[in-house]
Amino acid sequence: MGNLVLLPAMAQKRSSNFNQYAEDATVISEETTKAKKVNHFxxxxxxxxxxxxxxxxxxxxxxxxDNELTISHNAFIETVWDAANSFFTGETIDKPDIRVSHIVKGRIPEAIHKPANQLLESDKTQYFERMMFCFEIPTIYETVEGNELTLSVGGVRAYNQMNLYSKKTVEKFKVFVGFKNMVCCNLCVYTDGYLSNLEVSSTSDLYRSVLEMFHAYNPAKHIHLMQMLGNSYLTEHQFAQILGKMRLYQCLPQGYQKSIPRLLITDTQINSVAKAYMQDENFSGFGGDLSMWRFYNLLTGANKSSYIDSFLDRAYNATEIAQGINAALHGDEHYKWFID
Structure with a gap:
């Protein structure tokens, strides 16, 4: 924990908890240069x-x-960004990276009877059913196993998880604060920094809830837990056994499956983990032992193939799995099924 960089306000708020997980922290004010991105989150x-x-x-x-507006995607992004600027005062906050999917096309009333091939651009309407964004705070960072991790904030909006055919009600969002591995842009999501089912009715409620999440999140503890993953290793046999149990998990009887910690990763993603174990330039383990930190990044890397609406739940589940199996290697019983 030699160089975890925290803003002064955050360091003061968390001084009583920080020393429990880190020996020292450095508070700096100078800006860092953002690394060139080669991957998407x-x-x-x-x-x-x-x-x-x-x-x-x-x-x-x-x-x-009742023809009441929903909270727009851009209002969601701007509200979270404003909350981050308020909480992380004095830090550099990058512009958000935005990814969308599932476009919903329409047309204006005046063009309702036009053939599709005669529509002008001004006749068309569109919105995106699903949207995810992420922005970095590059002046708050740490290095784990040689990988630079930068504090990042983001969220997901998926209209398919709401009933737009009803009257206006609370709207659902997912928001997180965690770390992005700058080597591969994998997102590390931790329980105290993730609101998986945030229900609000206005941007002011959203703003307040995001600030509360920032206050509850302890970046030093999160970094400490990820550093601990670098101290444990899987043999090739253990790694292969875990993959086999993951494939088996999908076919277990429902009652038996409920007795085992949840696993959200899909069979296709398990195959991606196996392939990356052999070929990934940053986290492969073929021919030797695999650190749990690398195993964790194999999971988060495979998760990048998830649809937007399931991405954050699986990212958090990857953290649960890695930390659970790491504990099982040291005698904990909860995730023992995966390594037996």
Missing amino acids: IEANTMEIDLQHLKNDCIVPVFSK
């Missing part, structure tokens, strides 16, 4: 857009029974 079937496109080129869905 999510891939799957997504496309990259900017905030202006969401503002200017996309309509905002309504609750159909």
Whole structure:
């Protein structure tokens, strides 16, 4: 924990808890240079857009029974970004990276009878059913097993998880604060920094809830838990056995499956973990022991193929799995089934 960088306000708020997990911290004010990105934090079937496109080129869905507006994607992003600027005062906060999927196309009333091949761009409407964004705070960082991790904030909005055919009700969001591995852009999501089912009715409620999440999150503890993963190793036999148990998990009888910690990773993603174990330039373990830190990054790397609406739940589940199996290697019984 030699160089975890925390902003002064955060260090003061958490001074009583920080020493429990880290020997020392360095508080700095100078800005760091952002590394050039070569990967996306999510891939799957997504496309990259900017905030202006969401503002200017996309309509905002309504609750159909009372024609009340939903909170727009751009309002969601701006509210979380404003909350981060308020809480992380004095830090550098990058612009958000935005990924979208599942476009919903429409047309203006005046063009309702036009053949599709005669529609002008001005006749068309669109919005994206699913959207995820992430922005970095590059002045708050740490190095784990040679990988630079930068504090990151983001969220998910998926209209498919709401009933837009009803009257206006609370709206659902997912938000997180955690670390991004800058080697591969894998996201590390931890329990205290993740709201998996945030229900709000206004941007002011959203703003307040995000601030509460920031206050509850302890970055030093999160870093400490990830550093602990670098102190444990899997043999090739143990790694192969874990993959086999993961494949078996999907076929277990329902009652038996409920007695085992949850596993959200899919069979296709398990195959990706196996392939990356052999070939990944940063985290492969073929021919020797595999650190639990590398195993964790094999899971988070495979998760990048998830759809937007399931991405964060699986990212958090990857943390549960890695920490649970790490504990099982040291005698804990909860995740023992995966390594027996």
